[in-house]
Amino acid sequence: MSAVDTKLDQSVRLLFELSRDDNPRLFDDLMRFNKGPKRVNRLRFLAHEGLLAQQWSLGMSVHPTTAAAPKAPLPGVNPAVARQTSQAFEVSSGGADE
Numbered sequence: 001m002s003a004v005d006t007k008l009d010q011s012v013r014l015l016f017e018l019s020r021d022d023n024p025r026l027f028d029d030l031m032r033f034n035k036g037p038k039r040v041n042r043l044r045f046l047a048h049e050g051l052l053a054q055q056w057s058l059g060m061s062v063h064p065t066t067a068a069a070p071k072a073p074l075p076g077v078n079p080a081v082a083r084q085t086s087q088a089f090e091v092s093s094g095g096a097d098e
Helices: 003-008 024-031 036-058 079-088
Strands: none
Touching: 024 036, 036 079
16 A cells, blocks of 8 residues: 555554553543443544643644734643643654554
């Protein structure tokens, strides 16, 4: 399969393994659901919200056409939690996976 074919395929498949030692809060949240599809949907939702929070905390979510960008944090967004989420999904600079 060529790189062009890969770019045309608009889906990503992941094999995701998580132990409680890796991230207890995320593990407990995902274990609330006893079915795989429900867990996947919850993880998808959390990843999306984490991405939005990360973009917000970096100031990338404000359009340049906006007259005045808010300086105060948005209600319900904890910058410390957003940073932890970013760190949890951070890509290592190393070569191969462990």
